[in-house]
Amino acid sequence: MERPIRVLIAKVGLDGHDRGAKVIAAALRDTGMEVVYTGLRQTPEMVVNAALQEDVDAIGISILSGAHMTVFPKIITLMHEKGMEGVLLTGGGIIPPDDMQQLREAGVGTLFDPGTPTAQIAAYIREWVSSHPRG
Numbered sequence: 001m002e003r004p005i006r007v008l009i010a011k012v013g014l015d016g017h018d019r020g021a022k023v024i025a026a027a028l029r030d031t032g033m034e035v036v037y038t039g040l041r042q043t044p045e046m047v048v049n050a051a052l053q054e055d056v057d058a059i060g061i062s063i064l065s066g067a068h069m070t071v072f073p074k075i076i077t078l079m080h081e082k083g084m085e086g087v088l089l090t091g092g093g094i095i096p097p098d099d100m101q102q103l104r105e106a107g108v109g110t111l112f113d114p115g116t117p118t119a120q121i122a123a124y125i126r127e128w129v130s131s132h133p134r135g
Helices: 019-030 046-055 068-081 097-105 118-131
Strands: 006-011 034-037 058-063 088-093
Touching: 006 019, 006 046, 019 034, 019 058, 019 088, 019 118, 046 058, 046 068, 058 068, 058 118, 068 088, 068 097, 088 118
Parallel strands: 006 034, 006 058, 058 088
Antiparallel strands: none
């Protein structure tokens, strides 16, 4: 039997609005994924270290603070430094379309707006993980 997809959900920085992150975590868990929720006020370093420790297939960042153009590039850089090319970095929140495109070009996966159906997010993670087998 194959192990379930493992996803780490995190809130980075001072953004204290965690309802969306908790909803996503519960929804992914309901689809059979194993979910690790790190809680509030994480640093990019804490997120990447937790992802390594938990051996996750994907990292999901919930961000509503406007710091997405700092947070996502820092996390992707740390992931590359730690050899985590086979791990998806995705997320969502209040992120303008132009910024989403710029982050995508930098190696971040699809980013989701508030209100995106959780089934769509789960399907994206499942599809990405199945098409990017880890060594």
